[in-house]
Amino acid sequence: MNRERILLHGDVHANDPALRAIFAHASRTYAGERYQIWSLGDLVGRGPHPSRAWGTLMDMCPDVAIVGNHDWGLTGASGNVNVNAHRPNHLPHYSGPFNATDWEIILRHRRETELVKRTYWFNGQQMDGTIADYLDQLPVVAVPRTGIYLLHGGMEKAFEPPDKADKTLWHDLVWGYVKTEQHARQTVAAIHWLAQQQPKTPAVWRDHRATWQPPRLIVVAHTHRRRLYRHDVWESVHPETTYELSLTDCALVGVGSVGFSADLDDRNANYALLTLEDDRATIVYHSVPYNRHTVVQQMRDLRYPQTTINRLLLPSERVGVTADER
Secondary structure: OOEEEEEEEOOOOOOHHHHHHHHHHHHHHOOOOOOEEEEOOOOOOOOOOHHHHHHHHHHOOOOEEOOOHHHHHHHOOOOOEEOOOOOOOOOOOEEOOOOHHHHHHHHHHHHHHOOOEEEEEEOOEEEEEEHHHHHHOOOOEEEEEOOEEEEOOOOOOOOOOOOOOOHHHHHHHHHOOOOOHHHHHHHHHHHHHHHHHOOOOOOEEEOOOOOOOOOOEEEEOOOOOEEEEEOOEEEEOOOOOEEEEEOOOOEEEEEOOOOOOOOOOOOOEEEEEEEEEOOEEEEEEEEEOOOHHHHHHHHHHOOOOHHHHHHHOOHHHOOOOOOOOO
């Protein structure tokens, strides 16, 4: 029997203490065991430590990484446009896919990281560059094992097979949210179609050991919530509970968020541990406490928008927010 363990995480959002917390927790909980690290995008945006978080992730040498929408914002692959750019007497006013505070922080992260370089590994090659250089190389879809697909987002809108895999599809798989059973079914359909197409493009990375097969397991992030779709049912899941996954029938898992959890009663750092054994798998979700209020204070000291700081706080902890707004 072949057994393999994988640490799944996503949506770090420049929260370095949270990222360090999950790696420390995994090293204690799975001491003496070998596990791969698969990273599901949005390393940057929202939090106060873009360069430090990148350094922490690179020090752990992730085996697989894909791109998220905030990562695209930093590299310029997605972004808002200053509609007053040709009106010199007007203040900048941005319009586009990011809300105003997210875009403000992405521009800040661009400025803070543009001169920070380090050595990093990508596809087995050692490279030197900035975080933007690194993120710009990440694929939209990864196929690390036969029948297993990683993507940041999912197919939020109805999937209509295109003539070929194109920028519209990649945009949907990065930006779309998987929040409902219908979204999950549409995402499974899109990945099933993609497996049939077997595209050769930098937007898709496939491990040399993996063959193109229909999806058995799809792993997503982006919603910042722990979720599990199996047997055509969308389930909320609980930390420290083991869930069985049949790889003969496609399941879809949402790994939660390391840096900015949106689970109703949880602002801890979240990750999941996937165990693969032949045609079956199990997944355990972990919720790891860390010094969250120190990060909150750092963001206040650095004058981050209060609406973004509130994302790190439980509704009862928020200042200046009415009961209805919570």
